[in-house]
Amino acid sequence: MRIRQLILINLAVWLFCAFVVGASWLINRNAIQGAALSVFQAQGRAAFTLIRATRHWNAAQGSVYVPVSSLTPPNPYLELENRDITDNLGRRLTQVNPAYMTRQISELLADADVNMRITSRNPLNPVNRAGRWESDSLGLMEQTGATEHVDRVGDQYRYMARLDIVHSCLPCHEQQGYKVGDLRGGISFTRSAAHVDPLVNDMLARVDRIHLGIWVLISMIAGLTTSLVFRFRQQLVGSESVQQALRALVETDALTGVLSRRELMNRLHREVDRCNRFDTSLVVLMVDIDHFKQVNDHQGHAEGDRILKRVAEQLQSSLRRVDSLGRYGGEEFTILLPRTSHDEALILARRLLQEVQSMGDVTISVGMACSRDLPDPVTGDVLLKMSDQALYAAKRNGRNRVFCHRELS
Numbered sequence: 001m002r003i004r005q006l007i008l009i010n011l012a013v014w015l016f017c018a019f020v021v022g023a024s025w026l027i028n029r030n031a032i033q034g035a036a037l038s039v040f041q042a043q044g045r046a047a048f049t050l051i052r053a054t055r056h057w058n059a060a061q062g063s064v065y066v067p068v069s070s071l072t073p074p075n076p077y078l079e080l081e082n083r084d085i086t087d088n089l090g091r092r093l094t095q096v097n098p099a100y101m102t103r104q105i106s107e108l109l110a111d112a113d114v115n116m117r118i119t120s121r122n123p124l125n126p127v128n129r130a131g132r133w134e135s136d137s138l139g140l141m142e143q144t145g146a147t148e149h150v151d152r153v154g155d156q157y158r159y160m161a162r163l164d165i166v167h168s169c170l171p172c173h174e175q176q177g178y179k180v181g182d183l184r185g186g187i188s189f190t191r192s193a194a195h196v197d198p199l200v201n202d203m204l205a206r207v208d209r210i211h212l213g214i215w216v217l218i219s220m221i222a223g224l225t226t227s228l229v230f231r232f233r234q235q236l237v238g239s240e241s242v243q244q245a246l247r248a249l250v251e252t253d254a255l256t257g258v259l260s261r262r263e264l265m266n267r268l269h270r271e272v273d274r275c276n277r278f279d280t281s282l283v284v285l286m287v288d289i290d291h292f293k294q295v296n297d298h299q300g301h302a303e304g305d306r307i308l309k310r311v312a313e314q315l316q317s318s319l320r321r322v323d324s325l326g327r328y329g330g331e332e333f334t335i336l337l338p339r340t341s342h343d344e345a346l347i348l349a350r351r352l353l354q355e356v357q358s359m360g361d362v363t364i365s366v367g368m369a370c371s372r373d374l375p376d377p378v379t380g381d382v383l384l385k386m387s388d389q390a391l392y393a394a395k396r397n398g399r400n401r402v403f404c405h406r407e408l409s
């Protein structure tokens with residue numbers, strides 16, 4: 001697997017983890033905010049149940065009278081004959097119906113952190129007229145038949161429970177056209193979010209901290225794995241370059257830069273396999289510098305080395321990319337010419353001869369063997385042997401010449 005792929009996989013895993021953490025963070029925040037609303041709904045429902053019980057008690061009495069006072073003046077919207085009476089002690093009493101009682105209780109809650117309000121879209125007392133949210137909630141409940149509605153509006157939690165017309169409501173509300181079962185209005189509870197939010201904010205902050213921590217941890221792990229991948233890559237590159245250097249040492253001849261004998265033999269066997277399998281022609285040239293001992297003796301070993309290198313360069317520059325040039329040993333080189341006929345190889349060999357001669361320092365002799373001239377299947381050893389014999393023939397016949405194996409027989 002490539003390093004880039006490892007880094008991309010690492011990045012993809014990090015992005016996926018970041019996505020999961022982000023999704024979990026959002027889900028948890030929404031769940032906490034939803035839970036806060038549910039808690040407020042439960043509180044509103046409990047308060048409403050209590051109020052409804054007191055209203056039922058009031059209605060069950062038939063008529064409840066209390067002394068008239070500044071706190072409880074006669075209710076002008078309660079248009080009943082016996083709304084106000086005088087008891088046998090001479091005190092003035094006024095009737096308090098469920099609606100009046102509910103409003104009085106709501107007034108007592110004015111300073112509490114929960115506000116309660118009896119409300120209607122068609123009230124007898126204009127004070128009870130529904131506000132925008134209350135009106136919308138009542139409309140929604142009328143449409144859906146729901147018994148309650150809860151919401152967060154700005155910095156307030158709001159709860160509304162419906163009140164339906166029952167028999168005891170008819171004396172006051174029948175004249176408005178109501179029947180039993182109609183939605184008359186509702187009781188709404190409002191609580192400032194400031195009373196709920198500290199707890200919610202504390203939980204949200206905890207969720208934020210936990211998710212931030214997880215995200216930082218994942219990012220650190222991703223950073224660590226990425227740096228490990230880079231370090232691994234550096235080591236890999238280092239070991240690759242060492243391997244390349246070792247391979248170059250093994251495969252090339254240190255003095256001339258052409259193929260080493262070992263690599264030359266490898267290639268020879270590969271080319272022989274190929275030429276046998278595909279029935280193509282392979283030519284081996286054995287090249288030897290003439291009287292090289294004299295060069296060493298007269299000009300010195302260092303000059304001999306320099307000439308060896310120049311001859312190798314000259315030979316190499318005349319070959320195709322598919323050809324192989326190697327140092328067979330001493331001042332002897334071997335050239336492999338795959339898919340080359342005898343005649344083509346002969347032309348090339350003669351050209352090599354001329355090019356080296358034109359350098360002016362030395363001449364070469366060339367022995368040539370072509371796979372087409374040998375019995376099938378040809379082997380590398382036979383090709384080498386035959387080209388070597390041809391080379392000796394070239395030497396025997398005066399040097400600075402090409403001799404083909406086929407001329408030997």
Ligand SMILES: Nc1nc2c(ncn2[C@@H]2O[C@H](COP(=O)(O)OP(=O)(O)OP(=O)(O)O)[C@@H](O)[C@H]2O)c(=O)[nH]1
Pocket residue numbers: 255288289290291292293294296300301302303304305308329330331395399
């Ligand atoms: N400078 C140098 N000389 C080398 C190297 N390898 C072999 N030689 C020399 O090449 C010479 C080869 O000599 P011989 O085998 O007698 O052949 P020759 O003098 O070229 O004569 P013929 O091949 O018969 O033309 C020897 O003197 C070796 O020392 C090398 O790497 N550098």
